[in-house]
Amino acid sequence: MRTVVVSGAASGIGAATTALLRDQGDRVITVDQRDADVVADLSTVAGRGEAVAAVQELTDVVHGVVPCAGVAGLTGVDPALVVSVNYFGAVELVRGLRPQLAAADGASVVLLASNSITCQPGWRESVADLCLADDEAAARADAAQTEAVHVYPATKAALARWARREGVTEDWIGQGIRLNAVAPGMIATPMTDQLREDPELGVFADVYPTAVARPGRPEEIAALIGFLLSDASSLMVGSVVYADGGTDAIMNP
Template identity: 40%
Template structure:
């Protein structure tokens, strides 16, 4: 039985991914702030370390899969928190569990990114370079100084996507796969919070995919389960948009 860790497993996409992987025969180790196998706060270095240690204890140092779903949106209490969870909370787990994955059977890791990573200007924020340099204090300071949590969100998703792409060669040489799934709007508590926010609500409600609706968590989970399976054994270092056509609508000439 494959052992796969899923962060953000208590709700939304993470809960759907956990269910899909269990249905495919995986033993899932869920991580969330509560209502999970491992309770941990991935916004802090201590919380991340505790999560990694708990995973290694549960899996005996050998892991087959990792899916990083945990994240916060533009309605988070601070832009710095967005950076802490969406970038450092992901990369710490990927790096910290890499050795265990290297010992697994056909190991594969996946990061839940976002269509927001393609947002104009997300790639040029100074906080992106700070994230990629591993300077959490600086990245969080820059994000808070900007005072635009929606920009921090887009930049965090761009940075974590770039991080994953940059690892592709080294991971591939070790027989390890790493991919990113970039959802559009998905009916989750995170999306509902954005709809209810007076700053972003109208824009979120009006940004409708060509298919005319938001996605459902199980639709993202189905793609994740495929990418974590043997059937996707040659899919590596890529970004898969599951967005109802949003990316094609916004960037028809870019792919």
């Protein structure tokens, strides 16, 4: 039986992924700030350390990690929180579990990027650079210079670039650990419900065109994550896979 760690499992894409994996017989260790096997706040260094330690108490081997925990770049959201949860909360969880992933003899990590990287103009590139430089304090300070809406795609770009840069190194694929990312478009979850209610950004909820004329379902992203966790995707390393109903294809032909 495989053991997979899913963060953000209490809601949306993380919940759908947990349900899919459990249905197919995997053991899932859920991590979230509420309603999870491991309750931890991934926005803080201490909370991430607690999460890693708690997972390590539960298992010596991890076959997959899916860090879904994230916060949206909405009006009134602290841009620094977006940095700490979306980028460092994901990367530090994965890094912390690297020994357990290496012990699996063939493991897979699926990061949650976003099609906002290529479909939302004008995001703050310097935040992505500072995330990739591993400087959380500087990334938070730089993010605080702007609004959360411009920081969210930067954290997602940093995740995608981290998967591509680290994924090909001795530390990761050299240990049999595949790093890949998915880039969903608009998916109907509590996160996008919040977007629709945003007084300033709500109007943008349906502004991006899709070829399928509907938002995605969390199960459609979970299915892709399930594939990337499986041996069927064994040649995929450092890939960023879009699943957005055609938005990126329309906007970047």
